[in-house]
Amino acid sequence: MKVADAVPDFAKAFGFEEFNRMQREALPAILDGSDNVVASAPTASGKTALAELAICRTLRDGGTALFIAPMRALTNEKEDEWDRFEELGYSVYVVTGERDLNPRRAERADILVMTPEKTDSATRKHDSPRYSFITGVDCVIVDEVHLLDSDGRGGVLEATVSRLRRLCDPRIVALSATMPNIDDVAGWLDAPPDSTFEFGDDYRPVDLHSDVRTYSHGDNAFADKYRRLYAALDIAEPHIREDGQALVFVSSRQDAMRAAAKARDEIAERDIPMGARGDYDFHNDATELSNDNLRKGVPDGVAFHHAGLAKDDRNRVEQWFKEGKIQLLFSTSTLAWGVNLPARCVVIRDTKYHDPLEGEVDISPLDILQMLGRAGRPGYDDVGYGWVVCDHADADKYRRLLREGKDIESRLAEDLDSHLNAEIAMGTIKDLDDVMGWLETTFYYQRAQSKPAEYGLDGLRERVRSTLQTLVDRGFVETDDELGVEATGLGTLTSKYYLRLGTAARFAALADRERLTVDSVLEAVASADEFDSVSARQAETDAIDQVLRGTDTNLEDGHRKVFAILTAAMDGKTPSELRSDAWVIRQNALRLLAALHEFADRFAGPRAANLICRIEARVEHGVSREAVALTAIDGVGATRAETLAQGELTTPGKIIEAGVDELTRAGITAGVAERIVEAAGNLPQITVDWGEFPDSIARGENEMCEVTIRTTAGSATAGIRVTVNGVEMNQKRCYLADSTAVPVGVFGAAEDLEFIVEVTFPDLPLPPVRASRSVVVD
Template sequence: MPGRTEYEPQVAVREVLPGYADAFPFDSFNRMQSEALPAIVEREENVVVSAPTASGKTALAEAAICRAIDDDGTALFLAPLRALTNEKESEWERFEELGYSVYVVTGERDLNPRRAERADILVMTPEKADSATRKHDSPRYGFITDVDTCIIDEVHLLDSDKRGSVLEVTISRLRRLCDPRVVALSATMPNIDDVADWLDATPDTTFAFGEDYRPVPLEAGVKTYTHGENAFADKYRRLYRAMDLVEPHLREEGQGLVFVSSRQDTVQAAKKARDEIAERDVPMGARGDYDFHQEAQEVNNETLRQSVLDGVGFHHAGLSKGDKELVEKWFREGTLGLLFSTSTLAWGVNLPARCVVIRDTKLHDPLEGEVDMSPLDVLQMLGRAGRPGYDDRGYAWVVCDRADADKYRQLLRDGKEIESRLAEDLDAHLNAEIVLGTVRDLDDVLDWIETTFYAVRARSAPDEYESEGQLRERVSDTLESLVDRGFVDMDDDLRLSPTRLGRLASKFYLRLDTAREFATLAERASDDDSATSLSSDDVLKAVATAGEFDSASARRDERDAVRAVLGQFGQDLDPGPRKVLAILQSSMNSTTPAELRSDAWVIRQNSLRLLAALRSFLDHLAGAPAANLASRVEARIEHGVSADAVELTALDGVGSGRASRLAKEGLSSVADVREAGVEGVVAAGLSDGVAKQVVGSARSLPDLEFDWGEFPERIARGANEMCEVTVTNVGDGARAGVRITVNDHEMTATDSYVGTATLPVGVFGGDAEELTYTAEVFFPELPLLPVSDSRTVRVE
């Protein structure tokens, strides 16, 4: 690139890593990489590197991986987003071709402990690593303590509102568990020394590469627009402003990358931009290019297929993998001149453009309503401006309302110091450490806090945080609160142990106020004698009012839809939780109103996690009947099926569509499917192969028989007789709660893994003229309807 000889390649890959030249997509490292490499490859200490976006930090991560493999170790790469873990799996096939194993551990697939244990390179999100370190002493997750090198990609994620504290405690915990070497990579940040202090990186292994190391010089600024009363019209005002900024570069055959707030906005903005480009007569598009026209037919998304022919694309996480890869390829080649994207692209794919515009600085969060875009996201996006080797300069603009202009100008001028977010969830994280057993007494608590970035920032900026004494006082107060609220027990010697409540809260990553409310509901259910004391409405309300949803909001246009779903139910709730309640209620029958669908997926996914937690609370604290009710509610929300067909979702291969089809044909229970057999299920509309799978699954689920033995039909008043009932499962075993009631009052109960269970039954001739004895079986972990059998005894 003219005038930028200092950015030409510096050190050949074969010189530094002779055995791994084929693992890199280039022959030589650039100047930034060349200066940092000796610390990564030749030294043992932890390393922290801060460098401008797109300057080549990924190559440093790969060099650290090579060093770990050379030392016969395992490298863990922490990617900031789940979508990026799968990209790394594809990208690092280069290591697989050299004979090294790459394994991505995500929540989307079943963990294969053997593959994880044998992997040379593990790829995880901070959340998955948090889960693995919490379960490190289990056989499935024991591999996590074998990590020798941990590479943190985008360590400035520490400052993320929702995810920063997870990364912070996970790294602190991992270092206590197995003390791996840490290589932390970051975009430019003013307080890199704080991160280095936290990770014990030496001055010789801490690198702060400034803007002069940016491959292409950056011109960044803020442009304002006139804010109107209509939010929809404002989007177009900002779009026209963005087009004004991008247009000159498009005319010079440069490229524009415009970030918007949502997936749907990428599509709508691309459509409108195509019209604008035609109106402004900007020379773009490839409609006359026969080869590209043929290639574009490979695109699955019809709107995208038409758009790319005009030189305009869009990119978001909802597109198929193939469509995303084609868009990325065409943009890199220059076939697409203008691309609209969500922020995911800024954190992952290295896809720079001459001009980057952030059209939307605010976004709609389903759980919080309208929120400002994170300063980290803003800086990450702007850093994508300038294509190395093609552009002499990059241009980056923030489009915002005049009221916000000074805020963004200051951000561009001063950058963003990385702060700790641990204080916001200190009680939950401390509880987790006590559950893990890494914190056993008060001294351990104070030692633990010293391992966190929070403690480093408190020392570095005491005016903004706390003095050392205040920090210790805060931690002691937090511990006292955990004890007072029943999450932790502390004996006279100040030794700490988790309670059942504390264990459940940690297992399900709950806010502690939510855990306390779930426990209260479970305790109330356990105190009631009636099997129907807890209703599905109680379960739905407990989830909708959970602290995890306390920032949920309902727009005005959504409130009529909420009323239509709920009527008077939940009228005492605030609009946000009531909206959550409406989405849950309507999801049970797949009748979610159109006005609520944009937020429904996120709310459902969060709710399913909370329902699984509530089910476990009810199982441990109230018993199988309450847990089974929650299990059925959970299945209905997940699959959108009616109450009479919900147990069909326990069958392998049966989701909402097949459950509804079977129920419509009169097969609404597992017993119905067993009785119908393959022929009957085929007659109900399923293919022969699916029918065999479904019937096989039905035959493997519990199938109960009741034996009342010598049970009397009548008994004399004042007499008594001891009998027993035996419940036998002739299907596969499952954990169940079995109880005996007489005239709806519980006599005896047991929880067991049902193969065969025998319970005593006392028949007493009392005041009642008739006694109805019922044996009931509830499955706390399966959405099966309760199974019961009764006997009636006359009192004479």
């Protein structure tokens, strides 16, 4: 069946001219039917075309399609691939992080591309103008739906798809690698038998032979990596000698680079005929690579690939591998889920990896099968070879996996309380009947029907009731006499910021304190449940102790390490021993700080929120306390802020006073200086007018006065607090765009009076502005 005959208006959206057998069989249900569809097929059999057919059907009907990709790296890849839809006049928009979201583009997009986590976040906020676009989708394509069984992420995907079905009831097209219990997924999604497709290994373009190779442990983990590398090369060598290619999966970006370098030396020792040094054009093209290590290895036929490479470098490596100019490629798991780069031989060198938030963990069985599925080059090989290199203790486990595959299980129960709280916070669950109705929409419930003993089907409803009662007892949910349920302020914020319940409770307790300090804020974030699995390695101990010298904390192990990383990050001085995990930990901490900021604003007030806002800016930018206010100015980054602060230009107001000439003398070009001064003028500049405030008052008398707070430039939400002799007498919160008046009573007491007006900005990293006035009591 030719593409042009099946979808004449969309033929240019496909990268080929004719559908294969698998695609032809699924096409009528996707293109002409309206039921939900579930299709499982071997890796490299052409499932992406099924997603594109579902998109074509949606666009043909004037609807919006949402493609849920399994990981962030693949969302960008789809944006590039689907330029073909853009050329046909349709818009494709990848929804990324909170700060980068363009709601208008998302609203107008014909094709949205998101990760499960981003879709979860968007659906939780669907009733806000910023995320209302999510309820307008007509078709949801779930790529790699077998991720339901992924530890940590599976529950997110399950809850999100179930939620989308309740919010806007889109058509669901779920695609998967081969899975034994496809009927459970079809049952969950209400896909009828004639829209459920289980394409077996006979649909694989190349047969797959898979097996396990064991190795013996050496003295340490470092030595073990090289033992596994040599085993991988032993497996790959005969295929390379016969003009085949090998793809070796390793656990990290650094490992990919190091393994490639070591393999080049070993290949030279073994005298394996590889490389294309005689190809003058290829050799010239290789010099354009931006990565030095890649540039050295590619002419010898060895390369590495990971999501951290420059896009042009990645594209070149992929193209050269397809052309056979690279015969040995080391990669992280990103390639297994994304680009279709088959090889005659696939070796999984590492079955474990180090996660900064989880410690040493096994690569999931799903990832193992996905990687092995890359073995075999259609059109070149009759059979592909896939090998798992593991120690003797794990051999039987992996042999069983290769022989039997793996049923897809629900992971919803791992965070049942968090998911239930999210539904209540969104208002989709309003009473006990809704709770049970929600449960029945989940894959968890569907799987319990198939395996009642393992899932405890008889006690499932009681378990959910118990979970709901726990949410009530902990203050996340409240009930009424008619069995209605509603989220409290705590429950709403917990859902909004994607927090674990223990973390949210800890944040609420901190916000309830009378006084916050920098250390107490960082300690609360570092002790979050989200960091429970962080481990502190022995080699990091001295660096952690050095950073926290003089700091009083009861945190231990991984949480203490997080505390040290955040403390060091505030000044941009993270020790080299802690840098490998610092970026991931800092990004997670910034999300938690944003949540804590709103907790403080709601439960403690503007002063606490302002302190956390300044801490958040310091952790993000790595600047000193003196320079942090300057990060509020557009165009001022960490380096520039520190340079200006060293010249005692520490606030936007001082920048305005200094003017362009002073900034140019500080080494900033005139054009940039003009923009900085202009941007500083958009931030509030506060003056306090005491009006007819008296200088003295007789004992026993009183007088009501009015103090006016003005902003001479810019506007912002402000908290205004008036104290007398350290005791608060008045406070208000307002949006300060011009001026506001605050009544202040002057009472003749037993001692002289010291009035202080303090203005804080809860949403800006600006220091509080204070003005004082003394009154003598006669």
